[in-house]
Amino acid sequence: MVRNEARRTALLDAAIDVLAEEGARGLTYRAIDAKAGVPAGTASNYFASRDDLMSEVAIRVTERLMPSDESIAESLALPRDKSLSVKFMHDIIKRADADKTSYLALMELRLEATRRPDLRTALTRTMADNLEFNIAFNEDSKLPGDRMTVILMYFAMTGLIYERLTLPGIVEPMDLDEVVEVLVDRAIGPS
Structure with a gap:
């Protein structure tokens, strides 16, 4: 399956929002899909596990906080x-x-x-x-x-x-x- 990098980034950004608003317990694929405004099941197609998702969120956070x-x-x-x-x-x-x-x-x-x-x-x-x-x-x-x-x-x-x-x-x-x-x-x- 070809991955859409813009969608992947949007899902990671949505996961960051969910983590900040609801904490780790609120970080579900469903919550990410809803926050990103994508069809149910989209996040699970991009991230094989919760650990994989969280690891990639950490990388995305550091990218967002880097100076230009x-x-x-x-x-x-x-x-x-x-x-x-x-x-x-x-x-x-x-x-x-x-x-x-x-x-x-x-x-x-x-x-x-x-x-x-x-x-x-x-x-x-x-x-x-x-x-x-x-x-x-x-x-x-x-x-x-x-x-x-x-x-x-x-x-x-x-x-x-x-x-x-x-x-x-x-x-x-x-x-x-x-x-x-x-x-x-x-x-x-x-x-």
């Missing part, structure tokens, strides 16, 4: 200093705010991975590849900081974004610009 090539090129035209690292961290927050659904779906996948070993393996691979990509990007772009700097900022930003999405009252009173600047400054250290 234009945005990266624009940023890399700036001086490669701490202020550029701060800008990149702010850009991550902006993308999270623009696509909260993807982050919520990713949280659901992470929770589900604690109960599904195959999903844990696939999600770990996807997220580890994403982290390695960010480390390589930092090194290749000659941004300040080393491998551990990127790892620290990754974990700090993940926590900050999840806190903002799930318990915004904790973060709202804080000056987000200051939090990000201090985070980067402490992770990178003195110039």
Whole structure:
């Protein structure tokens, strides 16, 4: 059977919406078909199992949250200093705010991975590849900081974004610009 990649992407995007709205328990082929507006049974033709579906959703989430090539090129035209690292961290927050659904779906996948070993393996691979990509990007772009700097900022930003999405009252009173600047400054250290 020839696969329609546009339909496959629409099904994955629908699955992300379902995960964000209803959680992992609500993620059924029927719910995905309904959300995507396709005939019943369509999602099951594209994804052989629930684990396969969830693994592909994780990949799609990371695709949706990646910055555009234009945005990266624009940023890399700036001086490669701490202020550029701060800008990149702010850009991550902006993308999270623009696509909260993807982050919520990713949280659901992470929770589900604690109960599904195959999903844990696939999600770990996807997220580890994403982290390695960010480390390589930092090194290749000659941004300040080393491998551990990127790892620290990754974990700090993940926590900050999840806190903002799930318990915004904790973060709202804080000056987000200051939090990000201090985070980067402490992770990178003195110039």
